[in-house]
Each structure stands twice: as structure tokens, then as C-alpha cells.
Amino acid sequence: MTQHHPARPGGQVLIDQLSAHGVETVYGVPGESYLAALDALHDAPVHMVVCRHEGGAAYMAEAHGKLTGRPGVCFTTRGPGATNALVALHTAYQDATPMVLFIGLVPRGHTDRASFQELDLRGTFGASAKLVETIDDAARIPEYVARAFAVATSGRPGPVVLGLPEDMLTDVVRVADATPLPVPGGGVTPAELAHMEGLLTTAERPLLFLGGGRWTPDARTAVRDWAEAWSLPVAVDFRCQDLIDNESEVYVGPLGYGRDDALARRVREADLLLAVGTAPGDVATDGFTLLPTDGTGPRLVQVLPEPQPPGALYPAELTLLAAPEAFADAVRTRRPGTPLPWAVRTKQDRAAHLAFRTPVPEGDPLDLATVFATLDDRLPADAVVTFGAGNHAIWAQRFLTYHDGTRQLAPRNGSMGYGIPAAVAAAIHDPDRRVVSVAGDGCFLMNGQELATAVAENAKPLIIVLNNAQYGTIRQHQEQAYPGRVSGTGLGNPDFAAYARAFGAHGETVTVTDEFGPALQRSLDSGKAALIELKVTDGRLAPGVTVDSLRKESCHV
Structure with a gap:
């Protein structure tokens, strides 16, 4: 009472x-x-x-x-x-x-x-x-x-x-305090499991697609072990690269912006798609073009924690109402009983992914491929990597390795200004964990003031700002659509390292490749929040993409 x-x-x-x-x-x-x-x-x-x-x-x-x-x-x-x-x-x-x-x-x-x-x-x-x-x-x-x-x-x-x-x-x-309400996880019945394995045993080119929320460390491990036992190639949804250890022999890459063309071909050729935690959406399917919408595409097994919306673009042959943990419980001990015809293809897909994610120096005075290879070597396996929206994120998505303990915090809705607050929150929550935020100059200044919050909370994220003095993603689209007609995409920027120091953080500026390693070491040794500004080589917009390369392409169209 x-x-x-x-x-x-x-x-x-x-x-x-x-x-x-x-x-x-x-x-x-x-x-x-x-x-x-x-x-x-x-x-x-x-x-x-x-x-x-x-x-x-x-x-x-x-x-x-x-x-x-x-x-x-x-x-x-x-x-x-x-x-x-x-x-x-x-x-x-x-x-x-x-x-x-x-x-x-x-x-x-x-x-x-x-x-x-x-x-x-x-x-x-x-x-x-x-x-x-x-x-x-x-x-x-x-x-x-x-x-x-x-x-x-x-x-x-x-x-x-x-x-x-x-x-x-x-x-x-x-009034009495409330008791937290239970959250159901769903489940997979023996009949549903048998149906899924029946589809698997008759497939020749299956693909496992992971995404969404409600993933636990145990679910990640169990699903990875199951996929490895079945030699299932595993692709992940946009900015879900932490759902499987990137060193797994079956991981073949992320879908979404900045993805490998070889992986896109692999999606087109699949005859069975097992989507766990998410449904194939517009970003993962290049605007619904990688998978046909007329019913001629691969058979789909859809695993979601709630029913698929009515009138879904890709109707599933089998729908399992289960959160990732419940699905993991169902498959963790399941092993194939027959030879797997796709095992060789999985190795080929894996090799293609490794080639794509290997940084290739491009010869810029500040070579970002080399910079990110250096950063990747220095990050511990349990690092938290954050970023917002923009071309700067492509380097972090493509060239950093997400291990079992690594977490990727990034907005799948493409929201700028996210990376810095996310890094501050992660550093507050896990003060002994390395937290790195990769930011573009435009993205950083949408919430760069939260450096003050980091310093006030004694949080110690490392922030790397790629400064190319423009909204690079939009500039790339602009050069493709209106080459040479630059309008509304240029930026006037502060001295980002001085900006960081003004808040009480450590600040560094890097203009050439050889300066990055020592600057990184000093930042990590500073014992406080730190920012490294990378003065991006003029014209560089993305890996393999410069203003000049886009204009040359437009001349040949």
C-alpha cells in the first residue's frame, strides 16, 4: 500500500x-x-x-x-x-x-x-x-x-x-519504486531451425548479413563460431563492423558507403541471404539495387527481434522472431553434416576483402593510408572508435581493424557532429579504455565544444581531425555533378590544435606523414584529452579520390 x-x-x-x-x-x-x-x-x-x-x-x-x-x-x-x-x-x-x-x-x-x-x-x-x-x-x-x-x-x-x-x-x-520490466528475446523453434538448415544445405552461394542492435558479446562470439563452422561468408551492415572480429576467416567486409565493389558483386550473386538483427535496407543494397525487388533475388531468412513490417520490399521465405542472443543460443552448437560447396568461394571473398582493406600509400605529403596503418597498429584490441558523418569516416571504416573487444560508435543515419560527444561518453563510461574519435573538420565543429565536457570530467579521448577545409563529401558529389563549379562547400577553419589547448586538452598539428607517429605518441602519453589535427593534402577527398581525379573522370564521360 x-x-x-x-x-x-x-x-x-x-x-x-x-x-x-x-x-x-x-x-x-x-x-x-x-x-x-x-x-x-x-x-x-x-x-x-x-x-x-x-x-x-x-x-x-x-x-x-x-x-x-x-x-x-x-x-x-x-x-x-x-x-x-x-x-x-x-x-x-x-x-x-x-x-x-x-x-x-x-x-x-x-x-x-x-x-x-x-x-x-x-x-x-x-x-x-x-x-x-x-x-x-x-x-x-x-x-x-x-x-x-x-x-x-x-x-x-x-x-x-x-x-x-x-x-x-x-x-x-x-508511492512504491517500480521493478524493471522484463524484455523478451524471442526464440527459434526446432522446426524453424530445421527449415533454416534445410535452406542452407541446398544453397550454393549463401551470405550471412549481420546488423542492428541488441547484440551482446556472447551473441557475437556464438554467431561467429557458427559462421566459421559453416564457412559462411559474413558481411555486416553499415557501421556495424564491431559485430564480428574482423580477423575472422569468414569476415568479408562491410556493406554501405565506402564498401568494396567485389562485395557488392557477392551480394548480387548470393542465392541465400541470412539477415540477422537487421533487414537489407537502402544503404546496404545501394539504394535497393544490389538485390532485385521483383522476387527473383536470393531466398531470404530474416531474423529480427520484432515482426518484419508489412509490405516489406524483400519478403522472407523464413522469418525468425528472435533477438541476436536468442538466435545465437539456437545455432551455437549446430554444425554441418555434409561438405560445404561454398567453402572455396568464402576463402576467395575473404582474400578480396583483405586486399581492399590493406592501406596503399598514395604519395601525398600527408599520406592518410600510412597514417591510419600507424594508428591501427597502436590501438588495443578493446579500443572504442567513434566518428560522425562524412568522407573522413571512410578511412576509419576501411583501414582500422575491429577485434572481438573493439566497439564502433557511429551514426547509421549519417548524422554529423556525433563522433566527439560519442567519444566523450565512451571515455567517461570506461576511463581505462582507449577511445579514439576520427572527425572531419566540418563534423568536428558541430559539437567540438564538448571538449570542455571531456576536460571537466577528466575523460581522455584521442580526437583526430582531418582538415581539408571543406565539406568533403558534398564537394565530391559537387565535382561529380558540376565539375569545377565550387559553391557552398568551402570552410574557414581555426587552428584546431590551439582550440584543443584552449580547453585544457593536448593539441598537435601534423602536416606530413613522418610527423604523425611522434605526434600520436605524445598525445597518448599526455595523460589527458588530446587532439591531432591532420592537414590533409590539398585536393584529397577520400581514399583513391581527389578533386583532380574526379575532374578527369568527368572529362571522359
């Missing part, structure tokens, strides 16, 4: 629910709309990371969700504070990341009166969240929070938004 529980203000009830759900860290920017919650955090075991912009704070929460598999938590105030966080909410929604965003709101009596910083919560966030609710009764806070955490982690994970009216948080109530 609630009368036996101590009287608490709503803000205290809220923070107590976070503790009950195992939350140790939250990210946010303070606001007067949730002062009661801030007061409750004062004496709570929950640590608040105070950020410099709500976009950075929400990205940190999203990255926390990616890294841990548990909802990352962010607090913002109403109106502009809340809408600043929308970009990260979109990232979490498209990337299937568990996240809970708490938004302080105007008092309940001020709603629908065009009050200061009032906003329509559902109208603003409904298209980018799994659930949007407002808690009007402090006695129901435990109920709402338990539901939010369950929805954020169940099925296909994603973000949940909870509105907190300012006066609700000061109401004093007697």
Missing part, C-alpha cells in the same frame, strides 16, 4: 526510479523546468554529466546506449533545449539504440496558452521516438519510467521521450 512509503517530491521519485533501473550516468544541460530533479541528483548515486549543448548531451546518451545495450539517459529543458536534442533522437530511432529523453515542461496550468518555451511534445518528437508520454501525476512516475525503459529496449530498440511538467516534479507523493 502506498501509504507505507515515505513521502517524496516527484523529482526525488524520478531519480530513485533511475537508480532502480541501474542508471549510473545521465547527460544533460540544466534548465529551470526540472530543478526538482536536479536537486534530487545532488545526493543520488546517479552522476550527471553537464554538457555544453543539448545536441551533444543527447548524442552522448545515444552513444552510451550503443555501447552498453542499456538506455542512455538525457535531460533537457523545454522548447529550444528539447528541440536541440531532436537530431540525436533521430539517430537513436534509425540506429535502433535504446535511449530515454526526459524533457522538463511548462507547469500543467500553463499548457495550451502559448507559454514561454511551450512545445507540443508528441507533435515534435512523435515521428522519431517509439513512445512519447507526459507524466502529469507524480504518483505514476514509477509506472511511466518502467514502461519507458522496457519500450526502449524491447523489440527493435529505440528512443522514448518522457515529459516532466515543472510543477509535477514538486508534488509530494507516497
Whole structure:
């Protein structure tokens, strides 16, 4: 009975629910709309990371969700504070990341009166969240929070938004704390397993495709062992390179932007596609062109933690309702009973991938292939690698090795400004782990101010900024479509190393290849957050791509 529980203000009830759900860290920017919650955090075991912009704070929460598999938590105030966080909410929604965003709101009596910083919560966030609710009764806070955490982690994970009216948080109530709700993982029946193995034994050119969320270390290991036992070539979805040890003999590369043409041909030639954790989408299939949409493509086995949407572009012959852990449990001891006709082809696919990911020096004064080979040699196996969106990420995707313990935190929705907050969050969560963020000059300055948060929290990420003084990805598209007509893509940049030092971080500038190794060593030895600015050779846009090469191509079209 609630009368036996101590009287608490709503803000205290809220923070107590976070503790009950195992939350140790939250990210946010303070606001007067949730002062009661801030007061409750004062004496709570929950640590608040105070950020410099709500976009950075929400990205940190999203990255926390990616890294841990548990909802990352962010607090913002109403109106502009809340809408600043929308970009990260979109990232979490498209990337299937568990996240809970708490938004302080105007008092309940001020709603629908065009009050200061009032906003329509559902109208603003409904298209980018799994659930949007407002808690009007402090006695129901435990109920709402338990539901939010369950929805954020169940099925296909994603973000949940909870509105907190300012006066609700000061109401004093007697209510029991909530018990976290169970999150079902689904499962694979013996009949379904037999059906899948029947499809496998009749295939000649199968391909295993991994992606999505809800992957645990055990699930990664078990699925890798199963794939190796069956000599199944394994491709991963865009920015999911940490789902399998890249040194595995069956790993054949990532699909998506910057992928190898040989892997694209392999997808076209597959006669059986086993998609675990994700469905084949537009990025992985080059705009739905690698797989035919008329029913003549490979047979599809689809393994998802929730039913495939109605009218899916690629209907599955077999659909398994299972999270990766449940699928791993089903296949971990299964071994083939007959020779595998595709084993030789898997070795060929693997060799093609190794050739593609081997850095080839291109002769630039600052040769980025050599730089990233050096970085790859220096990263420990459990490093966390983060980046945002842009051509700079291609070097990190192609030339860094993601081992069993490595984590890749990157936005699959192509959101710029993500890499720095993600690195800060990862370095706060695992202070003894090496965290490296690879940023473009445009991407970095969208949330570079969060270096202040890193220094304040004594977090020590290493940030590598590729400075080519332009929005390189757009410049590449521009040169392909309108060669020589540069418009709207140039950037005027600061001295990035000096910028880092201004925050109290270590700063280095590298202009030629031989300078990188010593600069890297000094940065790693600095004992604090560090930034290395790479002055990219003029005209370099991507591996194998320069402004001159694009213009020469356009002359031959």
C-alpha cells in the first residue's frame, strides 16, 4: 500500500526510479523546468554529466546506449533545449539504440496558452521516438519510467521521450519504486531451425548479413563460431563492423558507403541471404539495387527481434522472431553434416576483402593510408572508435581493424557532429579504455565544444581531425555533378590544435606523414584529452579520390 512509503517530491521519485533501473550516468544541460530533479541528483548515486549543448548531451546518451545495450539517459529543458536534442533522437530511432529523453515542461496550468518555451511534445518528437508520454501525476512516475525503459529496449530498440511538467516534479507523493520490466528475446523453434538448415544445405552461394542492435558479446562470439563452422561468408551492415572480429576467416567486409565493389558483386550473386538483427535496407543494397525487388533475388531468412513490417520490399521465405542472443543460443552448437560447396568461394571473398582493406600509400605529403596503418597498429584490441558523418569516416571504416573487444560508435543515419560527444561518453563510461574519435573538420565543429565536457570530467579521448577545409563529401558529389563549379562547400577553419589547448586538452598539428607517429605518441602519453589535427593534402577527398581525379573522370564521360 502506498501509504507505507515515505513521502517524496516527484523529482526525488524520478531519480530513485533511475537508480532502480541501474542508471549510473545521465547527460544533460540544466534548465529551470526540472530543478526538482536536479536537486534530487545532488545526493543520488546517479552522476550527471553537464554538457555544453543539448545536441551533444543527447548524442552522448545515444552513444552510451550503443555501447552498453542499456538506455542512455538525457535531460533537457523545454522548447529550444528539447528541440536541440531532436537530431540525436533521430539517430537513436534509425540506429535502433535504446535511449530515454526526459524533457522538463511548462507547469500543467500553463499548457495550451502559448507559454514561454511551450512545445507540443508528441507533435515534435512523435515521428522519431517509439513512445512519447507526459507524466502529469507524480504518483505514476514509477509506472511511466518502467514502461519507458522496457519500450526502449524491447523489440527493435529505440528512443522514448518522457515529459516532466515543472510543477509535477514538486508534488509530494507516497508511492512504491517500480521493478524493471522484463524484455523478451524471442526464440527459434526446432522446426524453424530445421527449415533454416534445410535452406542452407541446398544453397550454393549463401551470405550471412549481420546488423542492428541488441547484440551482446556472447551473441557475437556464438554467431561467429557458427559462421566459421559453416564457412559462411559474413558481411555486416553499415557501421556495424564491431559485430564480428574482423580477423575472422569468414569476415568479408562491410556493406554501405565506402564498401568494396567485389562485395557488392557477392551480394548480387548470393542465392541465400541470412539477415540477422537487421533487414537489407537502402544503404546496404545501394539504394535497393544490389538485390532485385521483383522476387527473383536470393531466398531470404530474416531474423529480427520484432515482426518484419508489412509490405516489406524483400519478403522472407523464413522469418525468425528472435533477438541476436536468442538466435545465437539456437545455432551455437549446430554444425554441418555434409561438405560445404561454398567453402572455396568464402576463402576467395575473404582474400578480396583483405586486399581492399590493406592501406596503399598514395604519395601525398600527408599520406592518410600510412597514417591510419600507424594508428591501427597502436590501438588495443578493446579500443572504442567513434566518428560522425562524412568522407573522413571512410578511412576509419576501411583501414582500422575491429577485434572481438573493439566497439564502433557511429551514426547509421549519417548524422554529423556525433563522433566527439560519442567519444566523450565512451571515455567517461570506461576511463581505462582507449577511445579514439576520427572527425572531419566540418563534423568536428558541430559539437567540438564538448571538449570542455571531456576536460571537466577528466575523460581522455584521442580526437583526430582531418582538415581539408571543406565539406568533403558534398564537394565530391559537387565535382561529380558540376565539375569545377565550387559553391557552398568551402570552410574557414581555426587552428584546431590551439582550440584543443584552449580547453585544457593536448593539441598537435601534423602536416606530413613522418610527423604523425611522434605526434600520436605524445598525445597518448599526455595523460589527458588530446587532439591531432591532420592537414590533409590539398585536393584529397577520400581514399583513391581527389578533386583532380574526379575532374578527369568527368572529362571522359
